[in-house]
Amino acid sequence: MKRLFSLLFIIPAVYSCSIAQDVQQKYADLITVESSKKHLTTLSSVEFEGRGTGQEGGRKAAEYIANEFRSYGLTPPVNGSYYQPVALQQIAYHAENFRIDGETWVNGKDFFVQGDHDFQDFSANEIIFVGYGIQHVNYNELSGIDVKGKVILLINEHEPTDASGKSHITKESYKSEWSSSRFKRIQELTKLQPAAIFSTGSQVAETLTKMKGRLTGGRVMLGDGNITNRNITQAIPVINISIATANKLLAKANTSVEKFKEETNKSFKPSTLQIKTPFAASMGVKVEKLGDPNVLGLLEGSDLKEEIIIISGHYDHDGILPDGTIFPGADDNGSGTTGVLELARAFSEAKKEGKGPRRSIVFIGLAAEEKGLLGSKYYTENPIFPLANTVACLNLDMIGRIDDKHLTGNHNYIHAIGTDKLSSELKQITETSNKEYTQMEIDFTYDDPKDPMRLYYRSDHYNFAQKGIPSAFFFSGLHPDYHTPNDTVDKIDFPMMVKREKLVFHITWEIANRAQRLAVDSNKE
Structure with missing residues (x-):
């Protein structure tokens, strides 16, 4: 009889968990190869001229991101605007x-x-x-x-x-x-x-x-x-x-x-x-003075809306040269910008159907990363939302290629950098989400403080980490076309890129809906 009563309690719990997973997967599946390819083909096109800081292509990229945020129904959080002017000078x-x-x-x-x-x-x-x-x-x-x-x-x-x-x-x-x-x-x-x-x-x-x-x-x-x-x-x-x-x-x-x-x-x-x-x-x-802005879109949460998750990716690249040479920056970082847009759309659809997150999510296209992480530095020094209420930053930077390390081996991978530097829970959530939904090899090689590339310090998440905010950098690795005119959209592995986007979606979903904010319980180099 005791076993019967136990089963009666367990079965509804398992069923409820299964339903929750199905809902989560439903919105993750809104992230597709077709929609990702559409964004990235546009962002890395000749019209966008490599999205250079201080150049016309950079302005077009910022407008494109803002227009997409508007179409998703995201709130413009900067005094009614999607743009946070960044005090840049050249x-x-x-x-x-x-x-x-x-x-x-x-x-x-x-x-x-x-x-x-x-x-x-x-x-x-x-x-x-x-x-x-x-x-x-x-x-x-x-x-x-x-x-x-x-x-x-x-x-x-x-x-x-x-x-x-x-x-x-x-x-x-x-x-x-x-x-x-x-x-x-x-x-x-x-x-x-x-x-x-x-x-x-x-x-x-x-x-x-x-x-x-x-x-x-x-x-x-x-x-x-x-x-x-x-x-x-x-x-x-x-x-x-x-x-x-x-x-x-x-x-x-x-x-x-x-x-x-x-x-x-x-x-x-x-x-x-x-x-x-x-x-x-x-x-x-x-x-x-340069006018390149950070581009922000707010998806307001429900009962825990005062707490903020940042989903970021820089939209700038090396632009166009006086001789007309264009650096398309399809992987760096058209891919990460596309990821931000895809996650924004998926979470927006969830909210429209009554499945929105408990915590608020701020999606940011960051300016001037290539000039020294300047857009993220400016935001963390002039935050639109209190940093004390910011529970995590998940940063997408170059998620579209297969790097030299994996070229002749397993293509089903992602580099996750910095997940346990400040919070052991962020790494646990990353690994659990991957195990349940995406089943990739998660490569933590670059977390080694002795790694000569020191990549943990080289993307926008780091400015948030310096403020004590658990932060991670999702990355597919370096390749010969890095910062050359050959970083083109035809070389993107879209199925793998979408899989990486979905992993970040699932991690975000868990952080946004759990009862407690991420513990800040680490202080690793």
């Missing part, structure tokens, strides 16, 4: 209206400038060619020449040698310090206070080829658009040009880089030339 070196003999040159394409000085105008009617720019007791090309306030051109490579390869400077068969240090020449020339320096040579040309089109801007940081009391490290601009470009200038003096080197190696006579050509440019450091 400190960048600009070279504008750059003209040589009436021809316009483009920074990052025809030349690249190194400098750190206030934005100002430069002009000259002639450029002084100083050969190798060497100032040595045995060979001084600047002897008796006043270049203060003038524009100079030098060949910043090697040094004059005889037919056997012996240096004219040291008279030895090995090269002197003037050959080995291009920086020494520049340093010594700047002491003479020229207005600007044109530098050419084989190494300069090689660097220019590698850098072509890659001048996308300077340093982005949190700030109010002002820089004061900065230490200027390079007051004289160094304009690096190719040998072909230098030869265009030298042709006006009936010589070339090759001809000059050949003649100098024979004569061992320092010489300078005046190149009669007008030069004008506006160059220097500018500070610009």
Whole structure:
């Protein structure tokens, strides 16, 4: 009889648990390959131009996320807006209206400038060619020449040698310090206070080829658009040009880089030339305020609505270069942004059908992660909801590929980083949810504090963790296309990406509906 009564109590409990699981699975299954592919194809498209911070593509991505939140019925929590303005400023070196003999040159394409000085105008009617720019007791090309306030051109490579390869400077068969240090020449020339320096040579040309089109801007940081009391490290601009470009200038003096080197190696006579050509440019450091926002959507909970769960993913990537090269960022982090949108839609549908979470969930597309986790840093320093009431942050960053480690092995995996750093319960929930619903290998390798990648510290969850909020970073790992133009949507493993999204959904469901908030009972490195 006792056994009968026990069974009568157990059967309803098991049935109730089964019903709850069915409900949870129903809404998880709203996350699909088709809907995920639609979002990610859009976010990584040419139209979105790599979603660069401070660029048009980044603005379009923020608008796309806000419009999706609106369509799901999420509440705009920032004084009636989905946007939290982030105080970003870009400190960048600009070279504008750059003209040589009436021809316009483009920074990052025809030349690249190194400098750190206030934005100002430069002009000259002639450029002084100083050969190798060497100032040595045995060979001084600047002897008796006043270049203060003038524009100079030098060949910043090697040094004059005889037919056997012996240096004219040291008279030895090995090269002197003037050959080995291009920086020494520049340093010594700047002491003479020229207005600007044109530098050419084989190494300069090689660097220019590698850098072509890659001048996308300077340093982005949190700030109010002002820089004061900065230490200027390079007051004289160094304009690096190719040998072909230098030869265009030298042709006006009936010589070339090759001809000059050949003649100098024979004569061992320092010489300078005046190149009669007008030069004008506006160059220097500018500070610009950027408008990239965090994008927030609130799904209000029921009886525990004052407690908040953050579901985050950064939407920015490397953008578009001046030469038109686009970094699509399909995996990094179009995939994580898609995951945030998919979870937002699934939980919104649950609430519409009366199955909403007890705790509130805030879905965030974070700005400027690639510039130093700046969007999440700004949010945690200027929270829209009290951090004391924030019970967890689950961050999705690169969840769409198969990494090098798993490429020849098990593809059914996910990296979960930081789950037990602050809360043992978060790791337990992660493992239980996976066992019950998604059955993946959970790789905790990157939790090792001795791991050289130190990935726990390299995504947006970390700023929440620093505030004592249990936080985790869900990740599919690194691959050869990381931060290259080849991170494209056709390389995404959508079935695995959706499986990873569903795992985070189930973890969130459990945290949102359990009786007690996550215990903060760990303090692991």
